[in-house]
Amino acid sequence: MILHIDMDAFFASIEQAINPRLKEKPLIVGSRDNRMHTVVCAASYEAKAYGIDSGMSSRDALQLCPNLEFVPAQQGRYIWISEQIFRMLEGYGFSLAYTSIDEFQMDINDSVEPQKFARQIQERIYADFHITASVGIAKNWLLAKLASKLNKPNGIAVLTDTNLTEILDLVAVGKICGVGKKTGQILSDLGVKTCLDLYLKSADFLEQNLGKYGFNLYLSLHSQERFEPAEEESRPKSVGHSYTLPRATQTPGFIRAWVRLLSEMVAQRLRAQNLLADTVHLWLNGPEMGNLGAQKAFHEGSNDGYQIYQRSLKIMAKIGPKMPKVRALGVTCSGLLPNRYLPLFEEQKRREDLLKTIDKINGRFGEGSIYPGIIGLTKRMPRI
Ligand SMILES: [Mg+2]
Structure with a gap:
């Protein structure tokens, strides 16, 4: 099984963990110092409750929530914590890969019970870094990543052969990593609205309508393969x-x-x-x-x-x-x-x-x- 471990509102959570005054407050992390002229690169869950999310202009965000707290992004800080989390996770001894600064994938075997192990990782992350993470568990990386989004924040979701179709039927196709607005529209026009609709389509169908990307999407969705951790040894000096x-x-x-x-x-x-x-x-x-x-x-x-x-x-x-x-x-x-x-x-x-x-x-x-x-x-x- 693959575990996809995704920190919840990573930058905003780090700022709240470091500064107790910001705890449980609506907070945005902006890419620039100027609180009126920047883009939201992370919003705390308290800010998300106002409809604020990353990508929004800070001006719009402040309109939605006038007492919004603002912190300019500390990129070095986030990268440093990300490295610490990676190292901590590496300690479990399973193969591990970065998917992004706040997302990691672990390829576990039968020696651990997936859900219990996921809970253990969440507790460890909270104890060491005072932030929460959500974990998705599934047979391949794409489904594990999707699962990690289903019970956010601090959630665990497991996609098994028995519950897979039932759960995929409830999730909009746009939740799948890589299905953006444009692809989502093409799929929707073809009657593919949920993740299950997509899952049930053949490789030929997806290739005909989405080209090579569609074919790769099919492979990613149905793959039983374990991921290959990036090889670090072959890099030049x-x-x-x-x-x-x-x-x-x-x-x-x-x-x-x-x-x-x-x-x-x-x-x-x-x-x-x-x-x-x-x-x-x-x-x-x-x-x-x-x-x-x-x-x-x-x-x-x-x-x-x-x-x-x-x-x-x-x-x-x-x-x-x-x-x-x-x-x-x-x-x-x-x-x-x-x-x-x-x-x-x-x-x-x-x-x-x-x-x-x-x-x-x-x-x-x-x-x-x-x-x-x-x-x-x-x-x-x-x-x-
Ligand atoms: Mg995240």
């Missing part, structure tokens, strides 16, 4: 790109443009392997300076070319006011970790969508064909 210029140059804008391009190329390779780097290394070579290299760490892992470029610029700034002649240069990222997180906030989601599109374009037209613009960069970019 570092990812880098370098380039030798046709002749030595000391024009800062030109050198920066090259650093930018190399940073973007490195970032693209990190993203292709779903990795984050925690350190950037820049080296420059020139007739006057010989080999010169330095490194700089990130606060949090990154695979964003612009951030890699920014770190590289800081390294360059240390060289001095006058740029020596540069003949060759390279950007390398190390301290590589698997990227386990989905973007938390709207701004990050937009940035990630942009980067994904850029990766697609570069995949088709060649590396370095396009990358995000910034103000202050030279207009003419070098081409490889």
Whole structure:
């Protein structure tokens, strides 16, 4: 069986656990400091009772509940607690995977009774972190994830062969992970309204109407397979790109443009392997300076070319006011970790969508064909 463990209102619950004044109060966590101009990225259950939920503007939320408490998001805090929970769960010895910052999946065997074990995990999470979690139990990851939503908060739901159809019949199809508004509408037009309607459709039917996604959805719904925990061993130690210029140059804008391009190329390779780097290394070579290299760490892992470029610029700034002649240069990222997180906030989601599109374009037209613009960069970019 698969256990899907999902923290209830994770960010908001953490804030309430840390600050007793916020306990049992309607609370939102905003992606920015400005309480009037941000997006709700988490709402406490007390706030949800007013109809407030993530994705809503804080202005609308405040209108629904004027005495709403507000806390700007502390991303580092949430990631840190998530890591602690992961480590605690790992201690049970079953294979474990991240599904998102506040969701974990565990593949258990017959040595434990699923419901009792789920209760034990909930109690442990509450004792250690003072937050609650809901657990879904089913034969595969998709159904377990669905089950985790059925009795929120602090609930347990088990989908067994005997109760599966009865329960799926009560749940709207939009509750299934991956069925968004658009797919939901297509399904609804086909008469597929509940999860059971979807479950009873054939692979052919779903493929005909939803394409490859439909076929995969069928497989996910009916799979008896255990998930494969992500392999961590095969990841490289570092990812880098370098380039030798046709002749030595000391024009800062030109050198920066090259650093930018190399940073973007490195970032693209990190993203292709779903990795984050925690350190950037820049080296420059020139007739006057010989080999010169330095490194700089990130606060949090990154695979964003612009951030890699920014770190590289800081390294360059240390060289001095006058740029020596540069003949060759390279950007390398190390301290590589698997990227386990989905973007938390709207701004990050937009940035990630942009980067994904850029990766697609570069995949088709060649590396370095396009990358995000910034103000202050030279207009003419070098081409490889
Ligand atoms: Mg959650």
